Amino acid sequence: MTNTIDGFTFDLPLNAEKIIELAHYHRQQLDEAVFHNEIHLGEYCLAQRKRVYDFTRTLEPQQRVEFYKMYDGELRRIADDEDLHPADAEHGVGVFTIVLALALIAFILYFAVVRNITSA
Secondary structure, three states, X not given: OEEEEOOEEEEOOOOHHHHHHXXXXXXXXXXXXXXXXXXXXXXXXXXXXXXXXXXXXXXXXHHHHHHXXXXXXXXXXXXXXXXXXXXXXXXXXXXXXXXXXXXXXXXHHHXXXXXXXXXX
């Protein structure tokens, strides 16, 4: 039994080298899509993942698990770490910064509004 996805033909049992080639091909396609303004990356990635999903529905459950383990593992391995947006930047704004901003707003409001109203 053979299955085809994005021009890659897979014989059963699955070949790890072909799965890795498919992951590299998908990564290359995504890298190229980044530079095209007419392509919406979210829709492009969803379509790509949908083709993979449709392909894996033809596999037995154990083969599906093995495929995803190899495919996702290779995509994670070749992923670029983004220097401009490191993972530790996801922590958000600190509590001290929020308190400081609220204190500054309260100080400005007091001298701009409240003080003028009470002195009149």
